[in-house]
Amino acid sequence: MTxxxxxxxxxxxxxxxxxxxxxxxxxxxxxxxxxxxxxxxADGLAANQTRLLDGRVxxxxxxxxxxxxxxxxxxxxxxxxxxxxxxxxxASIDGxxxxxxxxxxxxxxxxxxxxxxxxxxxxxxxxxxxRT
Numbered sequence: 001m002t003x004x005x006x007x008x009x010x011x012x013x014x015x016x017x018x019x020x021x022x023x024x025x026x027x028x029x030x031x032x033x034x035x036x037x038x039x040x041x042a043d044g045l046a047a048n049q050t051r052l053l054d055g056r057v058x059x060x061x062x063x064x065x066x067x068x069x070x071x072x073x074x075x076x077x078x079x080x081x082x083x084x085x086x087x088x089x090x091a092s093i094d095g096x097x098x099x100x101x102x103x104x105x106x107x108x109x110x111x112x113x114x115x116x117x118x119x120x121x122x123x124x125x126x127x128x129x130x131r132t
Contacts, residue, residue, distance in 0.1 A: 050117045052093070052110045059092050060114075060121045074100055084111065087118035 045051065048060045067089045075082035088103035091114050103111060 048117070048121050050113050052113065053107060056094050058098075058114055058117060059095075060087075060117045061090050063090050063122060084115060087115045090118060090121075
């Protein structure tokens with residue numbers, strides 16, 4: 001299994017998943033792009049799946065109204081918390097639901113991968129598009 005790491009200059013480096021952490025390879029300013037961000041790949045992940053740094057698979061479903069209501073309850077006035085809570089509520093890891101409390105304690109690169117997958121599935125919006 002491999003992991004793609006994308007540096008700020010856009011260069012992609014493919015490394016074994018057991019390699020050093022991305023910030024050790026590229027410096028703390030590097031952005032990490034875990035392989036399969038919303039794309040079908042050779043390792044068999046669907047468009048709504050991505051792989052975390054530890055190899056577990058996240059599957060994202062489309063949000064429903066209750067997800068947004070629950071995210072609003074958790075977030076108060078913070079748009080960042082609301083977006084992360086909404087992404088976590090729609091995600092499962094290796095088939096198990098992802099509680100927001102667990103999401104908050106995850107490596108930031110994994111949190112960003114999950115949020116990015118949510119945006120890919122929902123069309124780049126932290127909220128479902130209102131009907132007109």
